[in-house]
Amino acid sequence: MKRNGINGHALAGPVPLRIRFGKALFRYRWFYLMMVPGLLYYLIYHYVPMAGLMIAFKDYNLSKGIWGSEWVGFKHFETIFGSPDFYKLIRNTLVISVYRIVFNMLPDVLLALMLNEVRKMWFKRIIQTVTYGPYFLSWVIVYGLAVAFLAQDTGIVNYYIRELGGAPVNFLADNGTFRSILISTDIWKNTGFGAIIYLASLATINQELYEAAVVDGAGRWRQLWHITLPGIRDVFILLLILRIGSILDAGFEQVYIFLNARVYEVGDIIDTWVFRRGLEQLEFSVAIATNLFKSVIGFILVIGANKLAKKFGGSGIW
Template structure:
């Protein structure tokens, strides 16, 4: 007996409107088709529940004077005193400013590079050359920031760096790239682009495969050159993917990460390199001020969520929202 005939025999089934019956059967069919995918999703859901959602209960220490002896729930409640301490601390304004500045520069300057890289790779017709370039640009993503930081230091070190060796041969005097604020910021943003652009380009390359080739053929017949095709066909074809990636990147404006900043920073450029994540490590964990660290982390997350919602709200006005 088929699923449809079984469903029809259920009590009250004949009283249900035809359109609702069709919708119910359609949903049941879709559920049965997606059972393998749902089973594959279960380990992912368990991971996020155990390691992402359950630990959120620990955020309560942002409103407590936490100590190990009393534990999370036994520590005395202090309300907003931790936030009062943070935002009356003169250093905190500078730390938040540095976090926003470095993150915004990384997003705004680095965001177009994967798009450009994907378009350039998509235009390559020699497969051996395309695969070779793809391997070279994807490889940095799989390197740890400790390795990347070591490479950057080796290249730009004042005494023994490769760049300064060449500069000394021409000008006779080395330049302290890692000890000047402007050059440090440029190296920070540049190393982030070098490490991540290749991996992000994969997403845009996948989106480019969805563009109908007949559009390019029609454009060629109309006399359009390569740049016209990219501007009028390629970019509009991946516009939804670009908007999606931009909204996701906006959510990380306050979450600059820890590894890259901590490895590249030094006391000379502390005024522009001290960010929320490094402060949390040095003060929140290093000095045992767990409540202050949790309070600052919660503030960082709320700002990130607000920016994502704002960016998505703006995108929805152009019918390009994420949800």
């Protein structure tokens, strides 16, 4: 206990950390209780399975299990990096992912900005419904629609090409058009969902800023440039960082469904190769090693992108 030099009263010392923690835990006990299901989900389905990463360093055998399989160190990583297809897979994955980032994020922003300017609510709801609807379709259905339009023999597009005297084009099996089809169908399917995220961000912008801009004589374009775009900048940067972190994914489900042997040169990505080696050929160790490599690269990219975002004035993820 300390004595005050003026009046002689005793002053209490600092409260121990465990007491402060206990009080905070009791005060917010219901909030922590609501967090338990989510924490258990991530613990059980995301963190506990990480013990299986040991398979990447073992010659995994189903009958022996993870612990009984022989330890081989970095053998499977040497197999991956020594594969003649490895650099082709990296190239295709990066190209398709960069195309997705460049061409998929801008339509989301543009659609959100246009919808934000619509004053007729009934018309705005119709447009949102029409653009958001494809998001709920599976890639199998989207591929079926692509076949209906682009098939060489029965597709609608090739029907009109033949009617105009041209030769039909096998769009889905052509190296020159395959990536364009991937990106186009992805834009059609996901733009409406992406626009909703930006619309939510636009709704948080203080309307008094627009009123002050009008008083100062700013038109719609100046309001857009000085108020609207800065208002959604942080969300755009956040989504960009997340996309950069998953740049080695390239959309497995879509690519796997659209992929065929004729377009392996431009369409085969890391995940489709892992699927064939891991599940079809039962080389589980190679598949796990590849995914571990992807995770490490993704982690590095997220850290780097977050630091760059903060350096240039963005908020980043943390």
